[in-house]
Amino acid sequence: MEKGALRTGHTNAATPNAPGSGQTGFRSAVAGTAVRLYAAKGFEATSVEDIARGAGISRSTFFRHFRSKEDVVFADHDELVEQAETFLAGGR
Template sequence: MTRAETTGLRERTRRAVRAELAELALGLFVEHGYERTTVEDIAAAAGLSKRSFFRYFPTKEDVLFGDVDELADQIADAIRERPAGEDPWTCLHLVLRDWEGRIHAAQRELTGLRLIETTPALRARLHQKRDELRARIATALRERPGSTLDAFTADLLTAAAGAALDAAAREWLRSDGTADRSALIAEAFAVLSPHPAKPAPA
């Protein structure tokens, strides 16, 4: 087996363990409550030591946020790769629309989102993660070929895009997960658009 194959296998194994820990943790949080569930409880359910748990997640809060940090880098790369002539708001809409499903999957979907919304520690961690994501996205907007955006405008557009996603997510929760998330996002971006409304490309 080559070094690249070994590295790839190791990374796939790591991802599988992280996913298992996240699923086990979510089940324990729902059954016993977030505050009452310890890292030791999660590790024991997975047959790991507490020390091993921290090899996969830096904190208990992070177990519900999956690969958000890695996603942030990939989203930023996707923004940099959009056509140079595309206006920033359309760029944000199309990229975040395409990535929204994976962002939600990283937050464990409906049950996880509800838990996050009702747990102060998790909400605080979510806001921190979102701030970090928005900072990377704002930087990526300014780094696009031909971009003339200043830092203030990039921050403002990114914050508005984040508000659109947040509002769409809350409406999705209110619908018990039955609403069309893509349609909600499109509506939110249309309402906040700094330009006359235009249908997004299919």
Template sequence: MDERTGLRERKKRRTRHAIASAALRLFAERGYEETTIADIAAAADVAPRTFFGYFPSKEDVVFAEVDDRLGEVAERLATREPGETPLEAIRRCVVDVLEAIVSEHGEYGAVQIALILERPGLQARALQRLTDTQEKIEGLLRELCPGIDEIDAVAAAGVAVGGMQAVVVHCRRHGYDPLSMRTALDRAVTIVENGLTTVDALNRPWDEPSP
């Protein structure tokens, strides 16, 4: 049963990725408004009803890999290593996830960013996702650091999400190669970390009790 479930999940991920990739390619070739959901489904070799099984709308397909990858952050943070601090755990998982976000869809990543920056409807959806992500990170910080100050949690989540989002947009917009992208993300995480070193709760090992 577990093997069958795993196969189904992998197939669903492949189908979702194929739909998202086909959509961004068509947006680049034909234009966003000119591309229909039927066009996207045909390019991904699925039925239009299958598209709606994965995405509520054409707008949502633009954010496909961002939604998927952000979901990985919580899963990775759930794996804790002895003596590790929350800040070390965040660095361990965040750079890999962000690198995957920037790399996803190759040359069409820049198309995604251009669409979001040019279209108010997509900007609104992007802002909502940023707000949701910040709230999720804040919740994770509260779980990871039970004694963390309320303002520390809110500010830390805002610094982390805002800083990373800015770097991801920059890397995609300017078509960074993998090595330059990794360097940029490492640097961004270092800057965020330096801003968070004053939050004591983030710098105590998991197994060390709050003072």
């Protein structure tokens, strides 16, 4: 397993069940794995199975968090949009 990969069944800041970690940290960690694989193998040659294996998760866990391998690239998009909306509304 590559350095920094996620492992199911372990409780640490990168896993979705870790106290205080939230889904954002998990999704970001999986996204980081995906980006490294895209850089090494190319986007088209990288499968969801490759990403899941590299992140130490199952294919079904991947699809519980992401719609597709394209979606993983924008893992924090919704959170960033929400932060921008709050900022622009003056809620900083």
